[in-house]
Structure formats: C-alpha cells, structure tokens
Amino acid sequence: MTYATQKLAEEKVFKDPVHRYIHVRDQVIWDLIGAREFQRLRRIKQLGTTYLVFHGAEHSRFSHSLGVYEIVRRIIDDIFKGRPEWDESERLVVLCAALLHDLGHGPFSHAFENVFNLDHEKLTQDILLGDTEVNAILQRISPEFPQYVSDVIAKTYGNKLAVSLISSQIDADRMDYLQRDAYYTGVSYGHFDMERILRVMRPREDQVVIKQSGMHAVEDYIMSRYQMYWQVYFHPVSRSAEVILTKALHRAKELSSSGYKFAYEPRHFKPFFDQAFSLADYIALDEGIVMTYFQEWVHEEDGILADLCDRFINRRLFQYIEFDPAKDYRKLAELEHLFKKAGINPAYYLVFDSSSDLPYDFYRAGEEGERVPIHLLMPSDELRELSRSSDIVEAISGKRRTDHKLYFPEDLLRQDTKKKAVKKQILQLLLGES
Structure with a gap:
C-alpha cells in the first residue's frame, strides 16, 4: 500500500458544532492536521477583530479549515463518487487543498x-512548497504533489472542477465560513x-453546477452571504x-525605522519592519504574540x-x-489641519476607511475580475446562468455596494x-455640534 492510499486503522472524528462530525480516514490528512504549520491555525482567529463586537467570535482558522475539508470530503465521497465527470484520482489533491x-x-x-x-495566498503556497512539516508530508505522496496542492489553491491547476470546489461563487470555503461565523x-x-x-x-468538466430544482436554496445562500458581509x-x-490595530502596527514600524529605543523590543516584528523576514519568522507569529507586544507597549514612552x-x-x-470622499474631501483636509492645531496626529487619529462587496456576478467579457458564474442544470441538460432564472439574484448581480466611514477618537476631543x-470646532465639523 502506498502512502497515497494508506487509510487509518480506525476512522478519526472531530466533534463540530456546524457539521456535527468531521471524518478523517486518510493517513495523509491526519498527518497534515498534526503538522506544526496547521496547528498554528488554532492561534489565528477566523474573524480577526470581530470578537470585540460579537463576543462569541473566538473561533479559529483551524476549525474553519477542518470544516472546509469536511464539506469537500462529503461532496467527492458521497455526491460525485461514481459519476463519469469526476476523476477519482483527483480526490486526495482536492482534500489536501481544502484542508490547507x-x-x-x-x-x-x-x-x-x-x-x-x-499576501496570505502567496504565503500559503510558500508554506506548501518550502522547508516545512506540511511540505514533507505532502512529498511522501510524490515529489510533485505539494505543487499540485499549491496550484489548486492558486487557481492555476489544470482541473477547473477541482478548483471550483474550493474557490468559486458557491464553494466549500464560503459554505463553511457563513455557517460557522453565524x-x-x-x-x-x-x-x-x-x-x-x-x-x-453535479460535476461538470470545468465547474460544479446546481440542478434547477435547487435554485431557491442557492438564492438563500447568496442572500445569506450578502447579509453576513454587511451585518x-x-x-x-x-x-x-x-x-x-493597523495604526498601532504602523506606529511601531515607524518608530523602529527612526531608531526609537523600545522598552519592550519588537524582536518578532523586526524582520517584517525591515522587509527581510523568512518563512520561519512568519510561521512563528500568531495572535498571542501580537497581544503580548500590545500589552507591553501600553507602557512605552511613545504616547501614540x-x-x-x-x-x-x-x-x-x-x-x-x-x-x-467624493463630496467631503475638502472637509477632510480641514479636519487634518484642525487635528494638527489641537496637537492630535491625524495620521493615527483621523482615519478614512472603505468596505465594499459584490455579492454575485456573472461573466462580463473584457471586464477586470471576471467571475465564473453559478450555472443551473436545466431538465433539458442545458446550463443556464443563475441570474437568468432568479429574479432575486438578478436584482443584485454585478452591483457593488460600498460603505465609507471616518474614524476618530471622540474621547480625546472631549477632554477638558x-x-x-x-x-470644539472639530466636533462641530464631525458631529454637527454647535
């Protein structure tokens, strides 16, 4: 028996609040879960700073990655198995890509x-192809196997159906994070x-398609995604x-480049400040380390x-x-001037921020960022792009929603x-106070 086909003597399961159980039957998957680079994901929150708003949002990228793996495992082991469009030899590369x-x-x-x-996607590929435990495990299958897994994640893999399971407008990644984050x-x-x-x-040569009878479930999925982004x-x-968080890191970076003497030296960050970090430096970082520095830097001499x-x-x-920004750019310049007059550094305390999302789109020839649409499989066996059949999806197709905010420290401005x-002048401009 080769390593690629080696099964565990007994199936391992993870109890999961979203999928009930996550099943592991392949030795390579079990070994990858135990690799230090994958275990590191336990120390990276799935939703970043969102726990400061929704106090339950403490879940990790580790649990999300297991969830994506489980959805893909179910699709290829239960839904696609035996269908002529699905090549069973692709099974392990897709499972590994989903997990990693x-x-x-x-x-x-x-x-x-x-x-x-x-770029986290580039760093994912570096970990897969570099001197890592994950790479060593993947190489046991074949010397080329780490590159295959990397290509699936980079969306350059030859089998587009395999890529679409992990990266498309209806993929295992989105299906897990929407439910898990909710x-x-x-x-x-x-x-x-x-x-x-x-x-x-259903599998097709280049992508997953959805039977026409399942259109309303897909509509619900797309609207769920839309609501999750904005709420x-x-x-x-x-x-x-x-x-x-971003401004604190920028400040530490600026201080480091100016020769400032930290009371608590940013040893872990220095390679990143100097743009000279190694893969080992990156893998050594997690959120616990960042929070330790922040707790220590509360006592730094630099006030900002x-x-x-x-x-x-x-x-x-x-x-x-x-x-x-289109209407208020003059106000921003005036506010920056007044912040400086008040002795408050606008580079750190007056921040313009934008968020935007495109909930669903279909192929638009010649446009940047073209997206492969979701196709419905009609009873006649023809494929029809989703928004041509769904009034709900048509209403939001191709419509990017953008939200702009200006952030500032109201408490500092109210200090007597x-x-x-x-x-007082600043507060009048920002909040309309007289």
Missing part, C-alpha cells in the same frame, strides 16, 4: 497583511440549506478595532503607540461617521484640556 487553503493567514489576517504588504457570532443571517445544495450539486464582516465597530495599544487591549475604540476651542 488558509495556511498562510497571519495574526489578525488582513490587518497584518495590509501593514506589511503581505454560529459563533449568534446571528441568523448566515444560515442556509447546505444539505439541499449538496444534494443538487458582521463589515460591522463599523469591528472596523474601528481593525483601524486601531502606548495609547493605540491601550485602546485595542481595553476596547476604547474610535467613534465613526458616514463620510463620502488645552486647545478646547479647536476641539
């Missing part, structure tokens, strides 16, 4: 990426009938926390770094207002100290 798709996420994910100009945040928006969707999924993922208070870290640790977040007149 988020391996490159760093602490607080997107905020950390933005500060240090990182469960842990306690909201009802992310719930949809996954069981129905799985039952009506949870783009929640303005969570964005406020992310703004503060100390304040921003204290705000994040103790949830003293920025206030926000709606802000239209010097520069009172200037602060």
Whole structure:
C-alpha cells in the first residue's frame, strides 16, 4: 500500500458544532492536521477583530479549515463518487487543498497583511512548497504533489472542477465560513440549506453546477452571504478595532525605522519592519504574540503607540461617521489641519476607511475580475446562468455596494484640556455640534 492510499486503522472524528462530525480516514490528512504549520491555525482567529463586537467570535482558522475539508470530503465521497465527470484520482489533491487553503493567514489576517504588504495566498503556497512539516508530508505522496496542492489553491491547476470546489461563487470555503461565523457570532443571517445544495450539486468538466430544482436554496445562500458581509464582516465597530490595530502596527514600524529605543523590543516584528523576514519568522507569529507586544507597549514612552495599544487591549475604540470622499474631501483636509492645531496626529487619529462587496456576478467579457458564474442544470441538460432564472439574484448581480466611514477618537476631543476651542470646532465639523 502506498502512502497515497494508506487509510487509518480506525476512522478519526472531530466533534463540530456546524457539521456535527468531521471524518478523517486518510493517513495523509491526519498527518497534515498534526503538522506544526496547521496547528498554528488554532492561534489565528477566523474573524480577526470581530470578537470585540460579537463576543462569541473566538473561533479559529483551524476549525474553519477542518470544516472546509469536511464539506469537500462529503461532496467527492458521497455526491460525485461514481459519476463519469469526476476523476477519482483527483480526490486526495482536492482534500489536501481544502484542508490547507488558509495556511498562510497571519495574526489578525488582513490587518497584518495590509501593514506589511503581505499576501496570505502567496504565503500559503510558500508554506506548501518550502522547508516545512506540511511540505514533507505532502512529498511522501510524490515529489510533485505539494505543487499540485499549491496550484489548486492558486487557481492555476489544470482541473477547473477541482478548483471550483474550493474557490468559486458557491464553494466549500464560503459554505463553511457563513455557517460557522453565524454560529459563533449568534446571528441568523448566515444560515442556509447546505444539505439541499449538496444534494443538487453535479460535476461538470470545468465547474460544479446546481440542478434547477435547487435554485431557491442557492438564492438563500447568496442572500445569506450578502447579509453576513454587511451585518458582521463589515460591522463599523469591528472596523474601528481593525483601524486601531493597523495604526498601532504602523506606529511601531515607524518608530523602529527612526531608531526609537523600545522598552519592550519588537524582536518578532523586526524582520517584517525591515522587509527581510523568512518563512520561519512568519510561521512563528500568531495572535498571542501580537497581544503580548500590545500589552507591553501600553507602557512605552511613545504616547501614540502606548495609547493605540491601550485602546485595542481595553476596547476604547474610535467613534465613526458616514463620510463620502467624493463630496467631503475638502472637509477632510480641514479636519487634518484642525487635528494638527489641537496637537492630535491625524495620521493615527483621523482615519478614512472603505468596505465594499459584490455579492454575485456573472461573466462580463473584457471586464477586470471576471467571475465564473453559478450555472443551473436545466431538465433539458442545458446550463443556464443563475441570474437568468432568479429574479432575486438578478436584482443584485454585478452591483457593488460600498460603505465609507471616518474614524476618530471622540474621547480625546472631549477632554477638558488645552486647545478646547479647536476641539470644539472639530466636533462641530464631525458631529454637527454647535
């Protein structure tokens, strides 16, 4: 028996609040779960700063990754098995890609990426192909196998059907995180009938398609995604926390480059400040380390770094207002001037932030970011793009919704100290106070 076909002597199961059980039968999957790079995902929250809004949102990328694996396992072992369109030899590469798709996420994910100009998908590929435990396990199947798994995640793999299971507009990744995030945040928006969707999924040469009888379950899924983005993922208070986290890291980076002497040296961050980090440096980082630095930096001599870290640790977040950059750009310039007059650094305390989402789109020739649409399999065996049959989906297709906010420390502006007149002027501009 080769390593690729080796099964566990006894099936392992993980008890899961979303899928009830996650089943592991393949030795390679069990070994990958035990690898240090995968275990690190226990220490990376799935929803970043969202726990500061929804207190239950403490779940990890580890549990999400197991969930994506389980959905893909069910699709290929239960739904696709025996169908001529599905090549059984692709089974293991797709299962490994599903399990490992988020391996490159760093602490607080997107905020950390933005500060240090990182790409978690590229880092996922680096971990798969680098000197890691995960790579060594994958190589036991074949020397080329790590590259195959990487290609599935990078969406460059030759079998587009395999790619679509993990990365498409109706994939296992989205189906897990919508339900898991809804469960842990306690909201009802992310719930949809996954069981129905799985039952009506069918393999085709280049993608998964949905039987026409399952259209309403897919409509529900798309609307669930739409609601989750605006009610949870783009929640303005969570964005406020992310703004503060980002600015604290920017401040530490600026201080490091200026030669500032930290009371608590940022040893783990230094390679990132200097843009000279190794893969080992990246893998060594998790959210516990970031929080340790922030707790220590509360006592730093630099007032901005100390304040921003204290705000994040103790949830003293920025206030926000709606802000239209097209109409209010002159107001922003005036506010920056007044912040400086008040002795408050606008680079760290006056922050414009935007969020946008495109809930569903179909192929638009020549447009940037073309998306493979969801296709319905009609009784006649023809494929029809979803929005041509669904009035609900047609209403939101191709429509990007964008939300702009301006974040600022209202508590600082209300302090009864010097520069009172200037602060009053700022509050008048921001909040309309007389």
